[in-house]
Amino acid sequence: MTNHxxxxxxxxxxxxxxIGGLRTALFNYLFAKHHKGSFVLRIEDTDQARYVPDAxxxxxxxxxxxxxxxxxxxxxxxxxxxxRQSERSELYSKYAAKLVExxxxxxxxxxxxxxxxxxxxxxxxxxxxxxxxSVTRMExxxxxxxxxxxxxxxxxxxxxxxxxxxxxENETIRFDDLIRGDVSFESRGLDDxxxxxxxxxxxxxxxxxxxxxxxEISHVIRGEEWLSSAPKHILLYRYLxxxxxxxxxxxLIMSPKGGKLSKRNAEELGIPINVRDYIAGxxxxxxxxxxxxxxxxxxxxxxxxxxxxxxxxxxxxxxVSKSGAIFDLKKLEWYNEHYLRAMPVPQxxxxxxxxxxxxxxxxxxxxxxxxxxxxxxERSVRMPDIVEQGRFLFDAPKTIDEGAVKxxxxxxxxxxxxxxxxxxxxxxxxxxxxxxxKAVLSGVVEAKxxxxxxxxxxxxxxxxxxxxxxxxxxxxxxxxxxxxIGRINRSLDxxxxx
RNA sequence: GCCGCGUUCGUCUAGGGGUCCAGGACGCCGCCCUUUCACGGCGGUAGCACGGGUUCGAAUCCCGUACGCGGUACCA
Numbered sequence: 001m002t003n004h005x006x007x008x009x010x011x012x013x014x015x016x017x018x019i020g021g022l023r024t025a026l027f028n029y030l031f032a033k034h035h036k037g038s039f040v041l042r043i044e045d046t047d048q049a050r051y052v053p054d055a056x057x058x059x060x061x062x063x064x065x066x067x068x069x070x071x072x073x074x075x076x077x078x079x080x081x082x083x084r085q086s087e088r089s090e091l092y093s094k095y096a097a098k099l100v101e102x103x104x105x106x107x108x109x110x111x112x113x114x115x116x117x118x119x120x121x122x123x124x125x126x127x128x129x130x131x132x133x134s135v136t137r138m139e140x141x142x143x144x145x146x147x148x149x150x151x152x153x154x155x156x157x158x159x160x161x162x163x164x165x166x167x168x169e170n171e172t173i174r175f176d177d178l179i180r181g182d183v184s185f186e187s188r189g190l191d192d193x194x195x196x197x198x199x200x201x202x203x204x205x206x207x208x209x210x211x212x213x214x215x216e217i218s219h220v221i222r223g224e225e226w227l228s229s230a231p232k233h234i235l236l237y238r239y240l241x242x243x244x245x246x247x248x249x250x251x252l253i254m255s256p257k258g259g260k261l262s263k264r265n266a267e268e269l270g271i272p273i274n275v276r277d278y279i280a281g282x283x284x285x286x287x288x289x290x291x292x293x294x295x296x297x298x299x300x301x302x303x304x305x306x307x308x309x310x311x312x313x314x315x316x317x318x319x320v321s322k323s324g325a326i327f328d329l330k331k332l333e334w335y336n337e338h339y340l341r342a343m344p345v346p347q348x349x350x351x352x353x354x355x356x357x358x359x360x361x362x363x364x365x366x367x368x369x370x371x372x373x374x375x376x377x378e379r380s381v382r383m384p385d386i387v388e389q390g391r392f393l394f395d396a397p398k399t400i401d402e403g404a405v406k407x408x409x410x411x412x413x414x415x416x417x418x419x420x421x422x423x424x425x426x427x428x429x430x431x432x433x434x435x436x437x438k439a440v441l442s443g444v445v446e447a448k449x450x451x452x453x454x455x456x457x458x459x460x461x462x463x464x465x466x467x468x469x470x471x472x473x474x475x476x477x478x479x480x481x482x483x484x485i486g487r488i489n490r491s492l493d494x495x496x497x498x
Numbered sequence: 499g500c501c502g503c504g505u506u507c508g509u510c511u512a513g514g515g516g517u518c519c520a521g522g523a524c525g526c527c528g529c530c531c532u533u534u535c536a537c538g539g540c541g542g543u544a545g546c547a548c549g550g551g552u553u554c555g556a557a558u559c560c561c562g563u564a565c566g567c568g569g570u571a572c573c574a
Contacts, residue, residue, distance in 0.1 A: 012574045189501045197572040204574050228569035302522050328509050331524045378537040452533040468535030
């Protein structure tokens with residue numbers, strides 16, 4: 001298994017890259033890197049109707065963001081290209097024709113209506129979705145039922161047609177899945193899968209088999225939603241005379257509400273569904289990757305935080321679980337906090353600057369921003385929280401928390417705060433340090449013989465507008481004497497007129 | 499309906515016949531730290547779906563049931 005491991009991530013550009021897709025990509029990537037193999041990106045754009053022009057760029061951007069670098073792909077090239085299926089269409093029709101020639105596939109001329117009619121005719125409570133299969137194909141319009149010369153005539157006249165796989169009537173198809181072990185299907189339960197569509201393009205089933213073989217893919221690692229069609233793929237490998245790659249079907253990522261994680265059942269829970277939403281939400285890629293890695297996989301020891309290298313070193317498919325994993329946003333947030341706090345302050349400050357400037361807080365020094373980061377980091381989940389939760393460090397509060405005022409602002413509070421203000425006004429800007437300001441406040445408190453909080457809380461309210469937050473004295477020192485005094489004056493006015 | 503795959507704390511999981519009256523992490527709860535909040539530290543809550551086997555012994559093996567999920571397209 002250590003020989004020439006080649007895996008692929010093969011998304012179809014029908015929409016933005018899904019978080020579940022990123023997890024599939026991650027597992028492929030980790031497996032490839034663990035075995036010193038290749039990670040291939042292949043774009044499965046065989047569905048003209050659902051094609052989304054921006055999707056491929058989104059996939060590429062998302063993988064880069066996550067740090068999953070591809071060894072071969074549309075942008076990167078490689079000796080197995082092209083890596084877009086739309087650029088390989090002749091290949092598929094060639095193999096489809098060969099399959100027909102060998103008697104393992106056949107031409108079908110049925111219109112959509114005719115297939116519909118068949119389904120309606122055969123539909124019953126016992127069989128709600130009749131298939132085009134080994135029993136019904138003999139009553140349809142195809143090269144198995146039509147005389148050879150008529151088939152030829154139809155083909156030559158350019159009549160729209162498709163190619164279907166001729167699934168054997170009664171056979172057990174089994175394969176060994178690396179995650180699930182021995183899996184078997186009865187061929188009678190399979191339909192005669194369409195291989196080549198009437199637009200001349202292949203379906204996923206044909207295309208993935210042809211490409212995986214031609215690209216020398218050693219392991220197919222994909223979501224469990226593909227397990228049911230795996231036997232058809234096994235059949236195709238056999239009929240084409242190829243050795244199938246090793247299969248591994250990953251457990252699905254589920255919504256806390258049940259079912260596959262999808263836009264509908266995730267976004268209302270605050271779970272971003274597309275990778276681009278994580279990027280926009282400023283999640284830490286390392287956190288998302290660490291979180292995703294543990295969704296269906298574990299190291300077997302007690303580690304929770306892993307660097308990419310550690311993941312690569314430890315990863316193995318036999319430690320992937322079989323059952324679906326529910327997406328836990330709280331755990332992702334825990335990971336995100338962890339990685340956020342592990343980041344060097346100057347680096348974080350640089351990123352905070354971008355957010356701050358976008359909101360109009362310009363002209364701030366690096367030193368200022370770095371202090372903001374130190375003050376806010378312990379109470380932020382994502383980077384932009386530093387600005388959102390710490391807005392009072394950028395701007396005077398527009399409002400003062402009503403509830404906190406009710407609790408902390410008593411009869412004589414105004415006078416106390418006024419006295420504190422007058423005292424700090426006597427400090428020079430240079431003297432206006434956290435320690436000094438704290439000493440001033442302590443002095444007032446002691447002189448009045450009251451509790452520390454009786455004055456500290458009102459001052460906090462007056463300066464930040466909130467009843468809680470980072471250390472008040474460091475906050476005031478950062479803001480500076482004049483700003484603090486200005487805010488206190490405005491708050492005093494505001495609270496006096498109530 | 500049929501086919502397939504699953505089922506250990508609320509969640510992610512460890513566990514691959516005795517060392518498990520089941521371990522870790524997130525969450526939740528409590529205490530400590532702090533004359534704010536948060537961080538941090540400490541502690542706690544909580545689980546082998548059910549029923550039959552096999553075995554001296556089962557969370558671990560087998561069968562069945564229930565439940566969940568996936569598939570059942572000229573979509574991937």
